[in-house]
Amino acid sequence: MNDPRFWLVVPAAGIGQRMNAGCPKQYLRIRGRFLLDITLSRLLEHDLFIDCVVPLHSADTWWSDTEASHNARVITCRGGGERIDSVLSALVTIEDRAQAGDWILVHDVARPCVSHDDLTRLVTELVEHPVGGLLAAPVTDTLKVAEMGDQGVDVCGTQDRSRLWRALTPQMFRYGDLKQALEQAVENQCVVTDEASAIEMAGATPRIVEGRPDNIKVTLPADLAMAEFILGQLEACPQAATEERG
Numbered sequence: 001m002n003d004p005r006f007w008l009v010v011p012a013a014g015i016g017q018r019m020n021a022g023c024p025k026q027y028l029r030i031r032g033r034f035l036l037d038i039t040l041s042r043l044l045e046h047d048l049f050i051d052c053v054v055p056l057h058s059a060d061t062w063w064s065d066t067e068a069s070h071n072a073r074v075i076t077c078r079g080g081g082e083r084i085d086s087v088l089s090a091l092v093t094i095e096d097r098a099q100a101g102d103w104i105l106v107h108d109v110a111r112p113c114v115s116h117d118d119l120t121r122l123v124t125e126l127v128e129h130p131v132g133g134l135l136a137a138p139v140t141d142t143l144k145v146a147e148m149g150d151q152g153v154d155v156c157g158t159q160d161r162s163r164l165w166r167a168l169t170p171q172m173f174r175y176g177d178l179k180q181a182l183e184q185a186v187e188n189q190c191v192v193t194d195e196a197s198a199i200e201m202a203g204a205t206p207r208i209v210e211g212r213p214d215n216i217k218v219t220l221p222a223d224l225a226m227a228e229f230i231l232g233q234l235e236a237c238p239q240a241a242t243e244e245r246g
C-alpha cells in the first residue's frame, strides 16, 4: 500500500469579531510573536505535511510581516465569507496536486496550544480509519439550556452531558470526501462550524480522538492570557504535554 500523504489547512481568514481587538486575533502577539506564527510553527514541527495551505482574508495586510510568509512549505489562498468557504478555497488551491485519498488536517489558526503528542495520536489512530475524525475533549461542566428573558438569561433546562464532547482541531478527513462534503453543505446552504459536521451530513461517522482540554481556541479577550499561560507551561515542561489528558 502507498505511504499515506498529508496536507495541512489552517483557516486564517476570520476577522475576530468576538475578540474585538484592533486587528484580527490571529495577528495579536504572545511574547512578541503573532498568534498565527505560534500555531503554524507548532504544527510544522511535524515533517508530515506535503504543504500547509493558509486561507487569508482578502483585506489581510499583516501576512507579509509573519514568519510563516517566509516558509516554503506554506502557501496562501483567498479565504471566503465563512470558515467552510475558506477551507473549500484551500482544497481547490491544491486540487492539481492532491489525490482523493490524501489526508487533510484542518486546524484553527486560533488554537496555538495544540500539542505535538495530540497531533501524533490523531494521525496514528486515524490513518487507517475509513472516515477520519477529530480531536475532542469531554464536556466537564454542567450545561444549561437557557433563553433570553426580559430580566436576563433564564435557565430552561439542564443538558445531559454524559455523551457531549467539545470539538477541537485538527480535524482529519480524506481530500475527496472532505471536498465533496463541504461542497454539498454549501449547495444545501447548511452553515457548518466544523468539517466533521459536513462529513456527518454526508452520512459518515467521524471518530473522536480524545485531546487535551488546553487546546483552546482564542476567541474572547480573556483567552489570550490563558493561551500565553498554557504555552508557557508546555514550553517549560514538555513532558507535561505527554501526560494523560484531562
Ligand SMILES: Nc1ccn([C@@H]2O[C@H](COP(=O)(O)OP(=O)(O)OP(=O)(O)O)[C@@H](O)[C@H]2O)c(=O)n1
Pocket: 010, 011, 012, 013, 014, 015, 016, 017, 018, 019, 025, 026, 055, 079, 080, 081, 082, 083, 084, 086, 087, 107, 108, 109, 110, 217, 218, 219
Ligand atoms: N470566513 C472565515 C471565518 C473564520 N475563519 C477561520 O476559522 C477559524 C475559527 O473561526 P473563529 O474562531 O470564529 O474566528 P473568527 O471568525 O475570526 O472569530 P469571530 O467569529 O469572533 O469573528 C479561525 O482560524 C478563523 O480565522 C476563516 O478562515 N474564514
Ligand SMILES: C[C@](O)(CO)[C@H](O)COP(=O)(O)O
Pocket: 083, 108, 166, 167, 168, 169, 193, 194, 195, 217, 219
Ligand atoms: C472548528 C471549531 O474550532 C471546533 O470547535 C469551531 O467549530 C470553530 O467555531 P468558530 O465559531 O468558527 O470559532
